[in-house]
Amino acid sequence: MTKVKYPQKRNYRQRAHSNPLSDHSFDYPVSPDVMDWTKLYPRFKPENEVKFCDIGCGYGGLLVTLSPMFPETYMVGFEIRVKVSDYVNDRFLALRQDNEVYHNAGVIRTNAMKYLPNFFRKGQLEKMFILYPDPHFKKCKHKWRIVSEGLLAEYAYVLKVGGLVYTVSDVKEVHDWMVEHFTNFPLFERYDPPAEDKAAQVLIGSTEEGKKVLRNKGQSWTAIFKRVEDPYSKLRWDVDF
Amino acid sequence: MSVLHYDKHTNSFLLGVGANLYQLSDNRAKLLVKCGEVPETTEKEEPIKEGEKAPRAEGPAYITGVATCEGRVAVISNNKVVETFDRDFQRVASTVAIKRATSVQITDKTVVISDKAGDAYSYSTDLTDRKYLLGHVSVVMDMILTPDLNFLITCDRDEKIRISHFPNCYNIHSYLLGHQEYVLKILLLSPNLLLSVGGDQKLILWDLSTSQPVQTLPSPQEDYITISYSPPYILACNSRHVTVYKLTDTTLTQTSQLVTDHDIIDVASSDSRVALLTREPKLEIYQFSEGVMSGKCEVEGEIDLSQFKDSVLPEKKKVVRTAGFAEYFERKRKRIEEENLKEESKQAHINLQEKSKETHLKG
Numbered sequence: 001m002t003k004v005k006y007p008q009k010r011n012y013r014q015r016a017h018s019n020p021l022s023d024h025s026f027d028y029p030v031s032p033d034v035m036d037w038t039k040l041y042p043r044f045k046p047e048n049e050v051k052f053c054d055i056g057c058g059y060g061g062l063l064v065t066l067s068p069m070f071p072e073t074y075m076v077g078f079e080i081r082v083k084v085s086d087y088v089n090d091r092f093l094a095l096r097q098d099n100e101v102y103h104n105a106g107v108i109r110t111n112a113m114k115y116l117p118n119f120f121r122k123g124q125l126e127k128m129f130i131l132y133p134d135p136h137f138k139k140c141k142h143k144w145r146i147v148s149e150g151l152l153a154e155y156a157y158v159l160k161v162g163g164l165v166y167t168v169s170d171v172k173e174v175h176d177w178m179v180e181h182f183t184n185f186p187l188f189e190r191y192d193p194p195a196e197d198k199a200a201q202v203l204i205g206s207t208e209e210g211k212k213v214l215r216n217k218g219q220s221w222t223a224i225f226k227r228v229e230d231p232y233s234k235l236r237w238d239v240d241f
Numbered sequence: 242m243s244v245l246h247y248d249k250h251t252n253s254f255l256l257g258v259g260a261n262l263y264q265l266s267d268n269r270a271k272l273l274v275k276c277g278e279v280p281e282t283t284e285k286e287e288p289i290k291e292g293e294k295a296p297r298a299e300g301p302a303y304i305t306g307v308a309t310c311e312g313r314v315a316v317i318s319n320n321k322v323v324e325t326f327d328r329d330f331q332r333v334a335s336t337v338a339i340k341r342a343t344s345v346q347i348t349d350k351t352v353v354i355s356d357k358a359g360d361a362y363s364y365s366t367d368l369t370d371r372k373y374l375l376g377h378v379s380v381v382m383d384m385i386l387t388p389d390l391n392f393l394i395t396c397d398r399d400e401k402i403r404i405s406h407f408p409n410c411y412n413i414h415s416y417l418l419g420h421q422e423y424v425l426k427i428l429l430l431s432p433n434l435l436l437s438v439g440g441d442q443k444l445i446l447w448d449l450s451t452s453q454p455v456q457t458l459p460s461p462q463e464d465y466i467t468i469s470y471s472p473p474y475i476l477a478c479n480s481r482h483v484t485v486y487k488l489t490d491t492t493l494t495q496t497s498q499l500v501t502d503h504d505i506i507d508v509a510s511s512d513s514r515v516a517l518l519t520r521e522p523k524l525e526i527y528q529f530s531e532g533v534m535s536g537k538c539e540v541e542g543e544i545d546l547s548q549f550k551d552s553v554l555p556e557k558k559k560v561v562r563t564a565g566f567a568e569y570f571e572r573k574r575k576r577i578e579e580e581n582l583k584e585e586s587k588q589a590h591i592n593l594q595e596k597s598k599e600t601h602l603k604g
Contacts, residue, residue: 005580011573011576020378030400030418030419030421031416031418031419082566082569083569086569086573113378114378114379114399115399117401117416117418118418122413122415143358148376149373149376149411150359150360150375150376150377150378151376151378152411153375153376153405153410153411153412153413154413156411156412156413157413185411186409186411186412187411187412230406230409230412232406232409232412
């Protein structure tokens, strides 16, 4: 069998910005019940569940770092750009060949803004990562931003109560925007992780973006948020059909 | 867009033609009021954010949706105007929405609209206090505020039906996932049953306690245009067919089908009547009994149907761009092939060298 080579970035160059509002051709399941995760993870069993999601995983740096740290946990990266997600795919194929680990991490080429509920059931995720999101500086592009009041409802839906969202940015304005949106959202609270939170420690150093910021002696800001119970339903008993 | 509405509070139909709102009782049409008049800007209204301008009306004014509650009628128009009337059809309040509204619901305490940007807002009854409720990433095609006011149900172009708590709509209760194209219209048949039709030409009956479809029916003829409900009957319209189903428990069975001469624009139904607007343009009223439409008659009264205007919504069906991905994968395949060939010939060269070394040593 021909050895799978480690991918080289120069073969996977793609423009950094993609319009998440337009209709690209994606494969996504009609609902989480019909999603076949074994296509992504060779050892996935019916009782397993994906617990971590890296939104906009880029070239896969975070997943490569987290995978051996949480070997029992299945984690997935969502990446909208074709070539970049292809790179991550090839990267994991090569890594799995050479190592016993890395079988628990993979990438899906999809649009996180539209299809999170197609992949994940309510309260399925334990951790979500939003690292160095595209700033989309222009006001007309704000609706492309991955953090918005509307989308926070979806993130709260796929995260379990007590689950965590980890955010990082090297653009202060983006960090402030995320902090403002998350803290004003009734289902999230700012969270100070304890020293044992391994994921919190690798936020800056593990991604390509983060390493670039360190090289250029730039600054990164992190903020972590916890998914909390709806304060509104405490006023009246949670209503069901 | 929905221009025909059955008003159960007065047992009559309300019809929007152009900017004119008509009432149909028995078979007579009466002009009620002209809608879509742009309100004067008041200081009471807060702009969206600081430094941003208040929304401005734009485009021609024609009615795109009607909703009723006991004491009020709400109308949304193409030019972004949202207005409410009392039962004498005197204008009570009006405002300009941020984006063109796609659906409207009204209760005696609130007015809720969804818009073409995918957002939903609630207003106080005087249409001043606007609150952001939720946002889809694509246009919201239809919306229901449940009668118990506990849930807001919205459906979009990305095949999703979302059930959010109300008024805490940031808290999503569940999703109904099963359509494979835009979800055009939804109807709440009972607290536990929802009906939907989509661009995938499916009619789906959902059990809300399990979020699962209980019955799926294919369209008898291409795309759905709209659906209507008069318990226990459901009317599903394609462009030339009206198919009537009876709901028994959680099963739909077809009771009748009517073929029309012209394309259907909208339908509304009561216990005993069905109003049908076609593209001729013509307005017809049918007797409706035991799930069968019969006794078609024309509507009397001064009603100018030529003013009718179609709502302009963004393209519903997905326009998929593959942007040369096939090219990329082809190039990648070739590149890997070349690399493998190089590897092989390099290896073969090394083998040859070693072999010649051996023979040289031997020799």
